[in-house]
Amino acid sequence: MNRRRGSSEVGIAAPIKVLIQRFAFLFFVFAAFGIMLLSKAETVVFDKISTVVVDIFSPLLGALSEPAATVSIAVNRVHELANLREENLLLKRENERLLVWKEAATRLAATNQSLQTLLNFKPEPDLRSITTRVIANSGGAFVRSVVVNAGESEGVRKGQAAVSGAGLAGRVALAGYQSARVLLITDINSRVPVLIGERRDRAILAGDNSVMPRLTFLPVNATVKLGDGVVTSGHGGVFPPGLQVGKIAEGPEGDIRVRPAVALERLEFIRLIDSITKTRTDFKVIDRAHPIRVPSK
Amino acid sequence: MTSTLSHRLDAIARKFIPAAMGVFFVLISTVPFYIPGFGTVSPNFVLIAVFFWAIHRVELISSVTVFFIGLLLDILVGSPPGINAAVLVLVRTLSAMQSRVFRGKSFLVLWWGFSLVAFCVGFVTWGLNAIYTMTLMDPLPIIFQMIMTVTVFPFLAWGFAKMHQKLFQIA
Numbered sequence: 001m002n003r004r005r006g007s008s009e010v011g012i013a014a015p016i017k018v019l020i021q022r023f024a025f026l027f028f029v030f031a032a033f034g035i036m037l038l039s040k041a042e043t044v045v046f047d048k049i050s051t052v053v054v055d056i057f058s059p060l061l062g063a064l065s066e067p068a069a070t071v072s073i074a075v076n077r078v079h080e081l082a083n084l085r086e087e088n089l090l091l092k093r094e095n096e097r098l099l100v101w102k103e104a105a106t107r108l109a110a111t112n113q114s115l116q117t118l119l120n121f122k123p124e125p126d127l128r129s130i131t132t133r134v135i136a137n138s139g140g141a142f143v144r145s146v147v148v149n150a151g152e153s154e155g156v157r158k159g160q161a162a163v164s165g166a167g168l169a170g171r172v173a174l175a176g177y178q179s180a181r182v183l184l185i186t187d188i189n190s191r192v193p194v195l196i197g198e199r200r201d202r203a204i205l206a207g208d209n210s211v212m213p214r215l216t217f218l219p220v221n222a223t224v225k226l227g228d229g230v231v232t233s234g235h236g237g238v239f240p241p242g243l244q245v246g247k248i249a250e251g252p253e254g255d256i257r258v259r260p261a262v263a264l265e266r267l268e269f270i271r272l273i274d275s276i277t278k279t280r281t282d283f284k285v286i287d288r289a290h291p292i293r294v295p296s297k
Numbered sequence: 298m299t300s301t302l303s304h305r306l307d308a309i310a311r312k313f314i315p316a317a318m319g320v321f322f323v324l325i326s327t328v329p330f331y332i333p334g335f336g337t338v339s340p341n342f343v344l345i346a347v348f349f350w351a352i353h354r355v356e357l358i359s360s361v362t363v364f365f366i367g368l369l370l371d372i373l374v375g376s377p378p379g380i381n382a383a384v385l386v387l388v389r390t391l392s393a394m395q396s397r398v399f400r401g402k403s404f405l406v407l408w409w410g411f412s413l414v415a416f417c418v419g420f421v422t423w424g425l426n427a428i429y430t431m432t433l434m435d436p437l438p439i440i441f442q443m444i445m446t447v448t449v450f451p452f453l454a455w456g457f458a459k460m461h462q463k464l465f466q467i468a
Contacts (some may be wrong), residue, residue: 011360022359027388028364033384035368039378050372057324059372064328113403137339138374141438143418143427147377181375188430209434267329281412 025135051176054147056168058179061135062149069133069268127240129163130154130272135179144187144209145170148270151178159238160272163239166194167244167261168232180272184264185245186213193235194245194258197228205230206256212249212257224248230258240273302303311464315357315465319366322346327373337417340445343370343452344418347385349457350409351392352399363389384418403419407454412447419443 028257040048080087132148150156152175160172162182170190173183183190190207196215201222207213218224228248234241244261251257322342330339343366352359367382374381392414400408419439427433 024360026385028360029383032364032367032379032386035382036379036425040429046378050375050378053369053372057369061326061327061373064324068328071440134329135320136373137329138376139328141422141442142430142434144373146325147373147375164344188434189430208432263444291366 018252036258039149047174051174051181054179054181055151055173055176058135058147058151058176061098061147061179065133065135066106072266072268096196125129128155128274130156130160132156132180132270132272134270142188142209144175144184144207144264146182146184146267148182148269148272149178150272151176151180153177156180156272157274160274161232161239161243163243163271164262164269165247165274168239169260169262169267171238172272179248182270182272183258186264188210191257192239192245193233193234194230196224196248197219201221202233211264212251212259214251215256215258218256224256226250302389307410312357313368314460314464315346315354316362316366317345318359319346319362322368323370323373326370338450339442341442342417342446342449343367343381343385344446345450345453346412346457347389348392348414349454351389352396352407353457353461355357355393355396356387358384362387368377373397379423380422384421388414388418389468402455403452404445404451409452411450411454415447415450419464 006008009077010205020058053103061167062161106177130150132150136145136147138145138207148156148162155170156175159174160167161172165196170182170184170187171192172180173189184207185192185205186207186209188207190205190213192205194203194215195201196218199222201224203215203218205213205224230245230248232239232241232243232245246258246260246262249257249259283296322345326339343429362384363385364387367385368378369382370376370385371378395410399410419436419442423434423436423439431434452462
């Protein structure tokens with residue numbers, strides 16, 4: 001009797017267990033699709049959630065990214081040592097050239113200043129900048145964004161331009177309390193109003209997840225040459241005007257594209273800048289880039 | 298007394314190691330390596346972990362765990378939320394259903410099976426992303442990512458196998 005009861009239990013319990021397991025699997029697949037759909041409709045809520053999650057994990061991400069950064073710096077050191085002589089020579093030559101330019105620039109700045117006074121020109125507001133360290137890359141094949149280790153507590157806000165050394169890298173897409181996500185200019189969702197070359201033709205720089213973003217809304221009569229410089233136009237008020245973006249280059253299919261001035265794959269430090277600040281007293285520079293220990297020698 | 302405690306600790310460790318490892322691999326997937334081009338082709342470590350454990354100890358990684366690991370990956374990477382969650386839950390269940398094909402077979406069979414799974418995952422991810430963004434994206438990055446993933450599979454699988462042996466005292 002006992003045995004029979006045991007066997008009947010197995011007979012019923014096992015299929016139920018399988019059913020629940022199968023149901024759980026289906027449930028989670030549907031839940032995932034539901035989240036996908038909802039995230040399309042309720043972007044604000046999902047942005048909030050993802051900001052909080054990234055915030056929670058940002059100390060861990062920061063700790064994990066430090067060894068990688070240290071190794072990278074050490075490798076760079078060795079590389080630099082190897083090329084010391086050549087680089088020194090190049091730099092000396094460049095320095096001579098730049099001194100001439102500096103002379104010219106000072107002269108031009110003075111002229112510009114006096115002309116601006118004549119015209120009663122309203123100067124650009126001061127820019128505030130926050131230096132941050134990249135703590136997470138997007139490992140995905142379909143996103144081009146990075147997470148940095150500064151958030152609203154340091155004055156980071158959505159929409160700030162992200163600059164790295166040579167030029168524009170992207171803009172802040174989401175700002176958490178102690179972390180922020182920077183959408184790179186190569187991402188498929190990135191649109192940057194730009195000016196091209198000396199003729200200052202207007203266009204929109206549109207990312208498409210490839211290494212070189214496209215130019216859209218280029219005027220029909222625009223004359224764009226390979227090697228022309230591309231700078232932000234400041235239209236729309238998101239990016240400060242005049243930031244270097246890159247140079248016109250030929251795409252893989254012979255189309256017009258822009259080669260970014262910044263090496264976006266190896267971003268280590270990013271400066272986030274406000275395009276608009278209210279008062280001059282607001283000016284401050286925050287440095288959130290941890291001093292990374294470099295192995296001596 | 299202490300033996301029961303250590304026994305219980307062992308049991309807890311067994312229960313949570315796969316989930317903790319899942320979270321760890323999610324974090325590793327986002328570490329910036331500063332190698333040009335690596336950001337776009339970093340291997341999908343999480344996929345390897347889910348596949349391996351679904352084949353060998355599916356009871357350790359429940360659908361819930363896999364779902365949340367996938368969601369975490371989506372959020373930290375910044376991809377549309379839900380895509381990795383859906384794909385990983387599918388991989389877990391389908392691999393578990395086929396686990397008999399792979400268990401006890403040579404490693405090459407497992408590797409071959411994984412490469413099939415990886416390319417299906419690549420295709421599905423690409424499709425879901427295309428639907429989500431309503432644009433046909435360049436499939437090259439995902440192809441490279443999957444090739445990378447299949448390449449690093451033996452190393453990770455070897456580590457997992459060692460861990461599996463240790464945890465479950467398989468001779």
